[in-house]
Amino acid sequence: xxxxxxxxxxxxxxxxxxxxxxxxxAQVVTTDMLxxxxxxxxxTTRYTAGWRAVGASLSDVAAMGADATAAVAAYGAxxxxxxxxxxxxxxxxxxxxxxxxxxVGGDLDTHDEFTVATTAIGDSEDPVLRSGASPxxxxxxxxxxxxSAAGLRAxxxxxxxxxxxxxxxxxxxxxxxxxxPYATAMMDSSDGLARSLHQLAEASDCGFAVSWDSLPVHDxxxxxxxxxxxxREMAAYFGEDFELVFTVPESDLAAVRAAVPVSVTxxxxxxxxxxxxxxxxxxxxxxxxxxxE
Amino acid sequence: xxxxxxxxxxxxxxxxxxxxxxxxxAQVVTTDMLxxxxxxxxxTTRYTAGWRAVGASLSDVAAMGADATAAVAAYGAxxxxxxxxxxxxxxxxxxxxxxxxxxVGGDLDTHDEFTVATTAIGDSEDPVLRSGASPxxxxxxxxxxxxSAAGLRAxxxxxxxxxxxxxxxxxxxxxxxxxxPYATAMMDSSDGLARSLHQLAEASDCGFAVSWDSLPVHDxxxxxxxxxxxxREMAAYFGEDFELVFTVPESDLAAVRAAVPVSVTxxxxxxxxxxxxxxxxxxxxxxxxxxxE
Numbered sequence: 001x002x003x004x005x006x007x008x009x010x011x012x013x014x015x016x017x018x019x020x021x022x023x024x025x026a027q028v029v030t031t032d033m034l035x036x037x038x039x040x041x042x043x044t045t046r047y048t049a050g051w052r053a054v055g056a057s058l059s060d061v062a063a064m065g066a067d068a069t070a071a072v073a074a075y076g077a078x079x080x081x082x083x084x085x086x087x088x089x090x091x092x093x094x095x096x097x098x099x100x101x102x103x104v105g106g107d108l109d110t111h112d113e114f115t116v117a118t119t120a121i122g123d124s125e126d127p128v129l130r131s132g133a134s135p136x137x138x139x140x141x142x143x144x145x146x147x148s149a150a151g152l153r154a155x156x157x158x159x160x161x162x163x164x165x166x167x168x169x170x171x172x173x174x175x176x177x178x179x180x181p182y183a184t185a186m187m188d189s190s191d192g193l194a195r196s197l198h199q200l201a202e203a204s205d206c207g208f209a210v211s212w213d214s215l216p217v218h219d220x221x222x223x224x225x226x227x228x229x230x231x232r233e234m235a236a237y238f239g240e241d242f243e244l245v246f247t248v249p250e251s252d253l254a255a256v257r258a259a260v261p262v263s264v265t266x267x268x269x270x271x272x273x274x275x276x277x278x279x280x281x282x283x284x285x286x287x288x289x290x291x292x293e
Numbered sequence: 294x295x296x297x298x299x300x301x302x303x304x305x306x307x308x309x310x311x312x313x314x315x316x317x318x319a320q321v322v323t324t325d326m327l328x329x330x331x332x333x334x335x336x337t338t339r340y341t342a343g344w345r346a347v348g349a350s351l352s353d354v355a356a357m358g359a360d361a362t363a364a365v366a367a368y369g370a371x372x373x374x375x376x377x378x379x380x381x382x383x384x385x386x387x388x389x390x391x392x393x394x395x396x397v398g399g400d401l402d403t404h405d406e407f408t409v410a411t412t413a414i415g416d417s418e419d420p421v422l423r424s425g426a427s428p429x430x431x432x433x434x435x436x437x438x439x440x441s442a443a444g445l446r447a448x449x450x451x452x453x454x455x456x457x458x459x460x461x462x463x464x465x466x467x468x469x470x471x472x473x474p475y476a477t478a479m480m481d482s483s484d485g486l487a488r489s490l491h492q493l494a495e496a497s498d499c500g501f502a503v504s505w506d507s508l509p510v511h512d513x514x515x516x517x518x519x520x521x522x523x524x525r526e527m528a529a530y531f532g533e534d535f536e537l538v539f540t541v542p543e544s545d546l547a548a549v550r551a552a553v554p555v556s557v558t559x560x561x562x563x564x565x566x567x568x569x570x571x572x573x574x575x576x577x578x579x580x581x582x583x584x585x586e
Contacts, residue, residue: 006373006401022397024363024414031412033367033402070317074326074410080299104315107410108299109326117367117400117410119324121317 050091065180066122076111149234153224192239192286210268343384358473359415369404442527446517485532485579503561
C-alpha cells in the first residue's frame with residue numbers, strides 16, 4: 001500500500017481526517033514526520049531542519065485559516081549532539097516566532113536515522129476545509145511556486161548556503177488567517193500544485209481549468225531549471241512549497257488582495273469536473289511522500 | 294551527550310520545558326517519540342503499539358492534572374500495511390476513548406524502522422507542576438508499579454498475549470483531573486519511581502523518605518520477578534508504568550482518596566533534602582530513554 005492509499009484508509013477510519021489539520025472544538029491540530037533520507041538533503045543544517053519541520057506543521061495550520069498558537073517537536077538522532085540540538089531548537093523557535101506562535105519544546109529520542117515529528121496547534125472558530133469550492137469561482141496561490149525544488153537543486157549543486165536559505169520557507173499563517181473569511185476551500189501546496197488541485201477537486205466535487213503561464217514561479221527556479229518543461233515540473237509538481245492554494249468568488253478578489261500580506265495570483269477557474277491546464281489533463285502526480293492529515 | 298543531559302540543555306533553552314507537558318494558555322501539550330528497537334518488544338501488536346504510544350502522551354497530560362481532549366500520531370513504518378495501520382488506529386482511538394479524548398488522526402511516513410510520534414493536548418486552568426512539593430507533605434502513587442516491567446518479561450518469556458495486555462496500560466487522566474485541586478507537585482512514573490522522586494526533588498527543592506515495603510506492586514510482577522531485589526527493580530526502577538507520582542498535605546488524603554477513581558498509596562514523606570528509602574540513598578537511576586518534555 002503506498003502512502004496515498006494508506007491515507008485514504010486512515011481517512012475512512014477517521015472522519016475528522018482528510019484535511020490539512022484536524023478540527024478539535026475551536027482548534028486545529030496537525031502532525032508531520034520528516035526524516036533524513038527523504039526530507040533533509042545532505043548539507044541541510046539542523047537549524048534549517050528545525051525551521052522546516054516545524055514550519056511544515058505551521059503551514060498545515062495556515063491552510064485551515066487558523067491562527068497558529070504553539071508547536072512541539074520530537075527529535076530523534078543517532079547521537080544527541082548539544083550544538084546540533086541547540087541549532088534545531090533555534091530554527092524551531094525562530095519559525096514559530098516568525099508567525100507569532102510559541103515553540104514549547106518536545107521529546108528527545110536516540111534513533112538510528114535523524115527523524116523529526118512536529119505538531120502544531122492553532123485557533124479557528126470556522127476553519128477552511130478542502131471541500132467548499134464551487135464552479136464559477138477562481139483558484140489562486142499565495143507567493144511563488146518552486147522554491148523547494150530550487151532548494152533541492154541548490155543542495156545537489158553543492159550550493160549549501162542557498163539550499164538552506166531556500167529550504168527555510170515562510171509559513172503562510174498571516175495569509176491563511178486573512179483568507180479565512182473569503183476562501184471557500186484551501187490547502188497548502190506541500191504535495192505540489194497538481195496534487196493540490198486534484199485533492200481540492202475530489203473534496204469539493206469540482207474541477208479546475210488552469211493556465212500554465214499564469215503560475216507564479218519563484219525567482220530561484222530559473223537558476224536551476226533545464227528549460228520550460230523542467231521549470232513547470234519544479235513549480236507545479238515537485239511541491240514541498242507550503243504556499244496556500246485556495247478558491248474564492250472572483251468578486252472577493254480585490255478584498256482578498258487587500259487583506260493578504262503576500263502576493264495572490266489567480267491561476268485558473270473552478271469548473272464542474274476534471275483538472276486541466278491549457279485544455280490538457282493534469283496528471284495527479286507529485287511528491288507522494290505524505291504530509292497531510 | 295546522553296538523553297538526560299540533552300533534556301537539560303533543551304530545558305535551559307526553553308523555559309516552558311521541564312515538566313511532563315508544556316503549558317500554552319489554558320492548555321497543555323506534549324509529544325513523545327517511540328520506536329521499534331527500544332519501545333516495542335517482538336510480539337507487540339500494532340493495536341497495542343497504538344494504544345501504548347498515544348497512551349504515553351495522554352499520561353503526560355494526566356500528570357499535569359489536565360483533562361485530555363485530543364491526540365494525534367505520526368506513524369512511520371517500512372511498509373504501510375493496511376491491516377497494521379487499521380490496528381494501530383484502533384488502539385490509538387480506543388485509548389483516547391477510554392479517557393474521554395478524541396483521536397483525530399495524524400501523518401504517515403515510510404521509514405526504515407517502525408517509529409511513532411504522538412502528541413496529546415488537554416485543558417487546564419491551573420496545571421500541576423513538578424515544583425510545588427513542601428517538606429511535611431506525603432508522596433503517593435496511583436495504582437500499582439511494575440506493570441510494564443512484567444509486560445516486558447512476559448514478551449521475553451514468549452507469553453505474547455499477556456505482554457500485550459500488560460502493555461496496554463490505563464492512562465490516569467481521570468485521576469489527574471481529580472488530583473489537580475489537591476496535588477502540590479505531580480509527574481508520571483514513566484522513567485521509574487526512583488527517577489520520578491529525584492526529578493520532583495530537584496524541581497521542588499526538597500527530598501523524599503520512602504519505605505520500600507509501602508510500594509504498591511502490580512500483581513503480575515510476582516509472576517516474573519526473581520526474588521525481592523528483582524521485584525524492587527521492576528517496581529521502582531524500570532518505569533514505563535505511567536502511574537501518577539504526587540505530593541499532597543496529609544490532611545487532604547481522605548479527600549484525595551474519595552476523589553480519585555483508583556487506589557492511592559502513600560509511599561513516603563516529603564523531606565528537606567536527599568532521596569532515601571528505609572534510610573539508604575536511592576540512586577537516581579532508571580529508564581533513561583527520554584519521555585518527558
